[in-house]
Structures are given as C-alpha cells and as structure tokens.
Amino acid sequence: MGIIRKTKAVKILLDLFENEFSAILAVDLVERLKNEMNKTTVYRALDRLEDEGIIHSFVGKNGLKWYAKCKNNCTSGHHNDVHPHFECKKCKKVMCLPVEVTIPNIPNHTIDNTAVFITGICDNCND
Amino acid sequence: MGIIRKTKAVKILLDLFENEFSAILAVDLVERLKNEMNKTTVYRALDRLEDEGIIHSFVGKNGLKWYAKCKNNCTSGHHNDVHPHFECKKCKKVMCLPVEVTIPNIPNHTIDNTAVFITGICDNCND
DNA sequence: AAATTAATGCAACGGCGTTGCGAAAGAATA
DNA sequence: TATTCTTTCGCAACGCCGTTGCATTAATTT
Numbered sequence: 001m002g003i004i005r006k007t008k009a010v011k012i013l014l015d016l017f018e019n020e021f022s023a024i025l026a027v028d029l030v031e032r033l034k035n036e037m038n039k040t041t042v043y044r045a046l047d048r049l050e051d052e053g054i055i056h057s058f059v060g061k062n063g064l065k066w067y068a069k070c071k072n073n074c075t076s077g078h079h080n081d082v083h084p085h086f087e088c089k090k091c092k093k094v095m096c097l098p099v100e101v102t103i104p105n106i107p108n109h110t111i112d113n114t115a116v117f118i119t120g121i122c123d124n125c126n127d
Numbered sequence: 128m129g130i131i132r133k134t135k136a137v138k139i140l141l142d143l144f145e146n147e148f149s150a151i152l153a154v155d156l157v158e159r160l161k162n163e164m165n166k167t168t169v170y171r172a173l174d175r176l177e178d179e180g181i182i183h184s185f186v187g188k189n190g191l192k193w194y195a196k197c198k199n200n201c202t203s204g205h206h207n208d209v210h211p212h213f214e215c216k217k218c219k220k221v222m223c224l225p226v227e228v229t230i231p232n233i234p235n236h237t238i239d240n241t242a243v244f245i246t247g248i249c250d251n252c253n254d
Numbered sequence: 255a256a257a258t259t260a261a262t263g264c265a266a267c268g269g270c271g272t273t274g275c276g277a278a279a280g281a282a283t284a
Numbered sequence: 285t286a287t288t289c290t291t292t293c294g295c296a297a298c299g300c301c302g303t304t305g306c307a308t309t310a311a312t313t314t
Contacts (some may be wrong), residue, residue, distance in 0.1 A: 006282080027270070035136070038294045043271065045292090061242070063190035063301085084230065089239065098267075099231050103211065103243070106224060108250035112216065112314060115188070115244045123235035132311075134261060154301070160303075165263050170302065172261085190270085 004052045009037050009045040017055060023085065023094040025067035026057075058085055058115055060094065084116035090125040113125050131179045136164050136172035144182060150195035150212065150221040153184075183214055185242055187221065195223050211243035217252040 004010060012033065015017065016024070028037045046067055049055045055067050066085070084101055087094045101116050131137060139160065143151070153173065157166040173194055176182045184194050195214070211228055214221045228243050 005291070007280080009292080016139045030270090033156075039270095040272080040295080041293055048292095059186055059188060059190050061186060061188050063192070065190070083208060086233070086236065097233060099233060101228070101230060101243075103245065104226050106213070106226060108253050109213065110248040110253060111245055111248040113245070114211075116228075117244075118230065118238055118240070120239035121237040126235050126237060132260070134311080136261080157301090166301095167264080167303080168262055175261095 004048060004054070007045070009041050010049065011074040012036060013042075013045055013049060014054070017067075017069045018108065020069075021095065022060075022065040025060075025094075026067060029067070058117070060087065061117065061119065066094055068094075071096075082114050084115070084118050086122065087117070087119045088122035088125055089119060090121055093122065095122065131175060131181070134172070136168050137162060137176065140169075140172055140176060141181070144196045147196075148222065150185075150193040150223065152187075152221075153192040153194060155212075156194070185244070187214065188244065188246065189222070193221055195221075198223075209241050211245050213245045213247065213249065215249035215252055216246060220249065222249065222253055 007088060013029075016029070016032075028042065029046070030042050033042055046057070047053070050057055053070055056070050057065055057067050060066055068085075082101060084097045085094055086097050092126070097118070101114070103111060103114055140156075143156070143159075152251055153170065156173070157169050160169055173182070173184070177184055177194070182194050183197050184192055187193055195212075209228060210226060211224045212221055213224050224245070228241070230238060230241055
C-alpha cells in the first residue's frame with residue numbers, strides 16, 4: 001500500500017498510459033507487449049496499478065476489460081470520478097468523458113458505484 | 128422479423144421472464160434449464176427474444192451477460208428505455224430501475240446508446 | 255403428405271482472464 | 285559485496301462463458 005514498486009512491467013505500462021488519452025483494451029495491451037512481457041505479467045501489473053488508483057478499469061458492451069488513466073486523485077479502493085466512458089462506433093476508440101453524470105435519487109437504495117457506458121460517434125469522427 | 132416462433136425453448140423462457148422481476152444471468156438460465164434444453168439452445172433463443180424486443184441484455188461488472196424483460200415496447204434493433212441496472216451487493220439480485228438517467232450534452236458527439244450500471248444495496252436489503 | 259424452413263442437440267472450439275509453482279529480480283540487512 | 289528476504293516474472297495449464305459447424309428433429313407452408 002502506498003508507493004508502488006517500479007518494476008519493468010509497471011514502468012512500461014505507466015509510460016504507455018501517459019501517452020495515451022483513450023482507454024486501452026486489456027487484450028490489446030497483452031498483444032502490444034507480447035515481445036516485452038508475458039500476458040500474466042500484464043494482467044497482474046494492471047491489477048496493481050488499479051489498486052493504487054493510478055488507472056481504472058471498466059467493462060465494455062462485449063464484456064471485455066478496458067483500462068484508462070485516472071485523473072482525479074483516486075485512491076486504492078475508491079475512484080473519485082464517476083465519468084461516462086464513450087465508445088465511438090467509427091474509430092472504435094473508447095474515451096473517458098469529462099462530464100459528471102447525476103443519478104436520480106432512488107428511494108431507499110444505497111448507491112455504491114456507478115458505471116456509465118455510452119456508444120455513438122465521437123467529435124473527431126463527426127466532421 | 129415480426130412474430131416470433133413459439134418453440135419449446137421460447138415458451139419456457141417467456142414463462143420464466145413473466146414470473147421474474149429481477150434480471151437473470153445467462154449462465155444461471157443455462158443451469159436452471161439444463162434438464163430441459165441444451166445450453167446452445169438457451170443462448171440462441173435468448174438472442175431471438177432480444178432481436179424481437181421482448182427482452183434486453185446487458186453486461187455486468189464481471190463481464191457476464193444479464194437478461195431482463197422489456198417493458199416499454201421495444202422493437203428489434205432499438206430499445207426504448209434507458210434505465211439503469213442496479214445490482215445489490217447483499218442479495219446479488221440485479222433489477223431494472225424505473226428511472227430515467229439523463230446524460231448531459233456532449234459537444235459534437237452523437238449518442239447512440241447508453242448503459243448505466245449501479246451497484247449498492249437495494250431497498251429490500253436496506254431494512 | 256411432401257417440401258421447405260427454422261430450431262435443436264452435441265461436440266468441439268475460441269478467447270479472456272486466472273492460478274500454481276519454480277525461477278528470477280529487486281530491496282533490505284549487514 | 286555477500287546473504288537473506290520479499291516481490292515479481294514466465295510458463296504451462298486451467299476454468300469458464302459464449303459461439304460455431306453439422307447432422308437431426310420439429311414446425312410451418314404448399
């Protein structure tokens with residue numbers, strides 16, 4: 001807990017997420033890094049990075065796992081931003097939208113976590 | 128397109144969803160019906176029911192597929208209700224919430240579909 | 255009843271993600 | 285630097301969900 005060990009895998013992944021603004025599919029990471037590290041290593045390093053609140057994960061429509069960089073000081077266990085994730089049908093990119101989604105009050109329910117997944121066409125492809 | 132064939136599988140499934148208010152995991156359906164039909168049949172019949180707009184599906188946090196009955200005259204291809212799905216951490220049930228979630232306008236984006244998945248504690252377990 | 259179309263069962267597969275375990279790498283102590 | 289301890293890595297194998305191909309059976313059409 002606290003400082004994360006900067007292993008080879010962690011360094012490579014951090015670098016990757018630093019230069020990537022859209023979310024990345026876990027399987028794509030495995031593929032892209034297959035010459036540098038084993039797939040098990042990728043998954044375990046992702047787990048650690050998520051535990052530390054450096055990245056966050058979510059599941060797409062097809063059940064595949066996406067990872068993206070956290071921007072709002074998330075900590076282990078709790079992620080601050082409840083932002084939607086947007087998947088463009090054209091360019092296939094998935095991005096975190098800098099927008100707050102407010103969930104209407106639901107009587108007698110305790111809300112713990114909210115995931116919003118939107119599909120459509122992004123601004124880049126809309127020209 | 129149009130009228131769905133009332134095969135054995137479809138009848139059983141329709142009956143099941145009629146008497147079930149919470150969503151059902153696809154794998155649970157396969158398990159519950161394993162003496163009456165093959166797992167392939169279950170998945171294929173679910174596909175057809177969804178195509179006809181009788182049920183709708185969504186993916187949970189762990190990537191598993193859920194099915195629930197449609198209530199708002201959905202048609203093939205398009206499902207009318209953008210309601211959240213709520214998973215209770217205690218009783219593990221997943222229900223469709225009768226609430227509209229409004230997504231804030233996102234400049235230059237064309238929204239096609241929205242999925243909201245909430246976890247927490249439901250009213251039944253909150254006493 | 256015969257012919258056509260659609261649904262079913264079975265077995266095998268594909269893909270994502272996980273686990274167990276021995277080997278290697280990194281941190282800590284001296 | 286040498287020794288010990290802890291964490292990570294690689295490999296192989298696995299578990300599971302959902303899908304596909306194909307031959308069989310059931311339902312619809314004529």
